[in-house]
Amino acid sequence: MATVVNESDIFTCSICLEKLKSPKSLPCLHTFCELCIGEFILSTERRAGHKLKSYPCPVCRSVVTPTKPKDETSLWASALPHNFLIASLMDQSESTGTKQECHMCKKQNKQNLATRWCRECSEAFCDDCLQLHNLMKFSADHRVVKIEKIDTLSARASEPSFIIDTCSVHKSKVLDAFCFDHQELCCVYCITLHHRKCENIQAIDMIENKKDKIETLRYELTEVKNKTGKLTEEKDLEKVKLNAVFKQIEMEAKTTVISMKKNLDGLLGAFMKELNLIQEEHDVSQEEKSESLKTFMNIINQLQDKSKIVGQHGTLNQMFIHFERSKCELKSATKDAISALNTDSIEDAKFVLNDTIIGVVNADYLGKIDVTKQTAIQCDQYERRLKPTSVLLDTTRPPLSFDNICLQHRKTIHLPGYSIMSCVYCSDRIVMLAGREKISSYKIKAIDISNENILAEYSSSERIKRLAYDFDSKYLFVSCINYQLFSLKFINEFESEIVIKNDDMIGSIMVFEGVLYAIVNKSVKSSSLEHLHAGTGSLETRFDIDTDTGSNCGLVINCKNKSLVHTSYNNALVCTSLDGEIIFSNEEMFQIVSLAIHPNGIVFVGTSPGKIFCVSEDGKQTRKLLNKTKKFVKDISLNASLAVCGNGYLEIYDVLADT
Template sequence: MTQTGSDMNKRTMDLSKSSDTFPCPVCSETLKSPKILPCLHSFCEQCIHEFILSTARKKDIAIKDFNCPVCRTVVKQKDAEAKLDQWAKSLQDNVIINTVLTMDHGNKALECQTCKRYNQTFEAKSWCKQCYEAFCEKCISMHNRMTLLMTHDVVPIEDVGRKTGGLDLRAVSEYCGMHPLKMVDVFCFQHKTACCGLCAGINHRKCDNVKSIEEIVHSSGMYKTLLEKLNDILRESTTTLLQAKQQEKANIKVMAENTEEDAANFIQGIRSKLDICFETFKKQLTVFHDEQNTRLNIRIRLLEQLIQSIEHWAKVTEVVQTSGSITQFFFLHVETVKKQIENSTTELEQICGSDIDIYLSFKKNETLQKVESVDQIGSLSIEEREKDTNQMGDVFKICSNFEICIQRFEGIRIEHLRTMHFPGSKLTCGVCIADKFILLGDASTNPNILHLVDITTGLTINKTKITGSVKRLYFDKDLSRIFISCYTKKLFSADLKGETIAHINRVSFNTDFVGALCRFDKHIYIIVDDSVKKFFPSDPPMEMTRGFPTNTNSRGLNGMTISKEKIFYTTIEKEIKCSSLNGRNIFTYKSDKIRNPVSIVMLSLNVLIILDKKGALYALSNDGKKQATLLEKFEKVVDPWDMWISTDDNTVYIAGGEYIDVFKIKFD
């Protein structure tokens, strides 16, 4: 197909702008001898060389890897024997950017790389995306005739880098580091490692959860919606937080200006005698403003950097989705993006997680109204109020959709919100239903009663009798169905129709004592006697499958929760056990303080909350290494039976007797 002069001019204009789109993140100049890292960030060879040397000098030890200067992704040196000053040279060349820049500089024609190897010079007309080489008309004709090469994607040389944004996808290797001839086709969830089938058979044969990349791609919708989540969800949430910080900065400025104006009005009548004091006050105000400005600039900068990274990741994802292989897009790139998001949000949380609102005003010095000679006109009245919501909360929730868990533990505490009273009742359990209702089990009568309570007013709006001694409740939001375990050998299910509990049915296949229950993936997990079993919550529910043995006792009270393919449950030995989904023990925690744990819940921030039947509340890190005492005595509840959390994951309900104490989880 012939090209018109206007078409050629248009392409030349596009390429003339290309150098401006490829700046080095270190020196901000157009990339020179561009090198690309596995995270798909590109740098000048000299810039990344100096960065590596600087990293080695700071650590003052022999290093085996370094962090990307932009996203902090760890880059490992492939050749362990290579000298430090050769690391940058051995990094992957960004052929795409190098090709575009070569064409861009003075409209210099790119030479056919095949001919060049034979000391011949011909202008390149085409580019093969698979071979990563430029070809002249004669060579591309021969290339396209070969059976193994005829399916390659060949484009005009002017289109190189136009849709890829300068990304050289060869930096994301599809081959195993241990076995270079083997493709990476397996992922171990336990070690968070991708490898070939040979590595899986040697190094991961005892791991619980090893799946092929193809199986993961087809079974998880998250990989298919990554671009949408980056563009529409995470970037939107982060942008909202950035705007809030910018508005906060503007508010601080306005309050500072108003405060200064108040002070100026106060001293108008005695300005001649108070100039010195007024200047001192203005300096104090300026220092405060500068400090707050610096504080907010740090937060704004981090948020702007995160948005830039998100835009980069979204762009990379789009390129990988359209130009990369299945392994590159659906798995290796996804894991890299998840790690980058985790690093960035963790840094953000450390800075923005616990913040304050500033309320600034001018406080008059009463003495000034009586005495002419004073050494200051007043002081800044600074009132710090804790924010009602965690501004990073939305970002954390979105990260959890990416299977990224940001753990917080230090500074955890609780604040009492209210107490709900149900006279004459004997509350044994409860569960939140969406953000509207609480369902309570009441053993004060025979048969027992299920109370449907308005979560805002605390008033009972519906009562339903049940022929069983209610022990634990679980609400399945996907089915809008409630599962009810009892102290007898009974397990019930009930549908929620608007504000009515309807169709309470006994699950017929259960003939054993059951206890706590919760859902993970497609199954309901439940404590049955001295084991954990599971069943599929179909209509009617399918029979329980074999589980794994535990030292539990479902005739009494117990607790269980599942997070990130780990089951946490209480035992008859007063322990907190953590195991894999197939029963492999991960850790066992026991403390002299926690005398009788009967209920546990896991927060989205990966902190386990433990209810002690003796009347105390504790926090435990998800690795079982850190414990904190949250409360040693409840406001009204004296004999706690159960605990559950709200849908927003920061409100805890404790039930026992006639009362429910409601607490808010906070982090300093």
């Protein structure tokens, strides 16, 4: 829904909340006072603590990169583009009596009143500047209006500038045709220069259901948006799940390392305890040996002292006695010392690391992250998930032709207990169905083929034979077995039934350019819709044919060359002019129950055994498109897709170019 923009909001700076002064625009189109945005940039740099390379928009936080980042930060605001549009609107809003100045003159410090406004440039011009504007090649085709006839603010808000009908190649020409062969819009020059040999070109004015295409586009955009939203939700959910998995992996890694640390701490404690015990044993052994050596040293010292005294003061006999005793004592002390020293002792020690611990020490990674990747989804599967169900917007395939046209099943809608006799499109996604629901209950149903919802129903006491829909008047025409012919207005529901005068048995019906055509009693009759609805018209014979209206028959009109295609009594496919002149007759098929026609002239033929054929525009070639539908075919209808109906079912096929 569009939002009403307040003038005060447009002219208010989002930083100081006052009227804009020297408005400066950021690339994101938000506008601020030059002083305000300059202070904002400087305060952002002060908070960062270093020179900025970029800064965020104060409103939407979009990153803005200055055009000259090497300049002083204080100069960045003045280098931003001046918002001349806002400035001019502010000038206009200050006083309704104030005249609009020429923007180009104002840039040259001149003052001249503007007489014209350019919608593309969003600027006002005086007469002299307008001449220069019109001489420039890039602005020569801009839309220029009188300044007094436009309220600049409301004009820009209410008129979409993208709605243009001029050719993008030949600027001076209007797009007035569409090439179905190349799926391109054309002007008269495009047709002459690039599409001379194309066969399927139609004037845009002659293309039917143009408004319906916009409705389909809006519906399909909504459909794609919903599909994208669902896919986004799925991806977000996947992201949340994977983030939880990654968090779990992180916790497992941390837990493992913590457990390893705890185990290593325990191993270190046991190792240090063992090391201390060995060291204590070594210290005790060394102390014992040191003590024995000290004792041995003391004995030697005592013997030396005694020998000195005996040598100085003793007799020879005393000296001999002391010698013998000292010899025995020394021998005993030496034996004790040797005995104390001659025990096991630690000569050297080194640290031998456990092989498992060596692996941990030398490990270059803690563990591997085993990622299981899904196989990339095929591109056509992404297209299936994101593209709309209709092929109206499919431009990836080549143009349709008799040689490459094919059918691709989209869906089957089951309607048990509903014996469908006829179907017709009333939009790209709504199909009208007519059939018997109970023994004597006949109903017309409008079904949305996108979601299979029944939008509206209409009960009839008469057995319905064929349907036709007029996209312009929104009327559904219904022919019945018992000669009755009536119409129903349908937009969102059925209303205002109009019975059309008729005295003969009616078969197939068709609406073309405001005229109802019908096969009636071995003839083709017609009448204008205007006269029929006014009650002043009746079906008048155009020409005679041999088709029996008592059996199923087909009737379509080729909009391309304004020819009529119908079935004959012997199941031949006959093409005539609207006045009955035979163009071709094709007798290659049998048991024909219904016809449909593509805008390029290819005729689709439905047969009761469930086979679908196509016939070339000249009637000379026939191809089988579908060997067997779900059940027997009662009717077919073509719009953006092909609808095939029968007893209790409706099948939808996309009409594609086989690549």
